[in-house]
Amino acid sequence: MDKPTGPTERPCDACGAAALVAFSEVGDLPIETGRHFASEARAMASPVGRVVLGRCPRCAYVRNLAFEATLVDPAAPTDMNLYHSPTFRRFCSGLIVDLVDRLPVRGARVLEVGCAQGEFLKELCAVAGCTGIGYDASYAGPEGPDPSGAELRAGPAPLDGNLPPYDVLVSRFALEHVDDPLSFLSSLRRQAGDRPVVAHVQVPDAGYDLATAGWEVIYPHVSYFNVSALCAIAERAGWRVTGTGAVFSGLIRYVELSSAPGAARETDDLGTPLDLGLDAARDAQLAALRGFDARHHRMRRHWAETISRLADEGAKPVLWGAGSRGVQLLTFADPKRRLTAVVDVNPAKWGRFLPVTGHRVDPPDSLPRDVRAVVITNPVYRAEIARSLRDLGITAEILAA
């Protein structure tokens, strides 16, 4: 599949300089990927939506051309509830120390757009001695000021012009969910006005995921940004790019931005724009995208066959991790439920059922001790899961999908 998008032709949301070209029909995916259900029947009745990926030949931005915003409930829980994992908590705490070290966060007014349940903002405020306001449509805790200095609000951030003043903008795993990512970033730049605002924006790094199996291709992800696409959209939205990097073993990409006037890109003393290696990154990503459709469908077949074979051999294969990547693997590779169990460390998921395939989620300590194969979808958690398996007395091979 590699053809112009025809009647749905759409200019690139990131650079605006080319039309998006369809390159992979991923198929129908669960829409409520971050949810779990009290009954198996309700879980299996959860809706699906079509994903057709299109790429920009100019900046390597990728978008689901079949995305329909009306199908997604913004107040539905997202895939951000990872704080039950010590690996993720450690990553976030390290990131906060790093941000406080590098950015003018101390004593500042922080705005977090898409704060999930507020864990990150509260810790940032406590560590930096700053105040913060966080918005998230899925926020389910108490609203109002918190002793940490953070104030959390349930609901989308008022991007239409009524945001409180901010010096530091943080946004993590929000940009890829919005239907109009350019308006999202433009509005935040406009509302910064002429204040010197710095921003730290994180997304799943499409430079990793679309170059591998594509387990982060989920319906709520409208956009897929690698570094060249992320910088293109930030600059077009009026921000100045001051830096970028990959963290969390390359799964997460961040870009740092400034509202300071001047060239779109940070320059050195001689006025030379910061070299971010964007052309090379774009070319590498476009090359990876050319192989995506075949690779993605090959990996789906491979894991379906692997799970069936392990089940036939009596290895009692299980999936550890019922987050969005896990739900994808189940959708793609275990629709017939050959897995012996699906476990997760998040107690809120125990005894609940996952969308579309209807797998039940159980606590890790419920695993039969003779499980011989444990499938994981995020290699970052391998050490943490290996330790837990040892503690449970389970000797199993860990297979990273």
Ligand SMILES: [Zn+2]
């Ligand atoms: Zn583009």
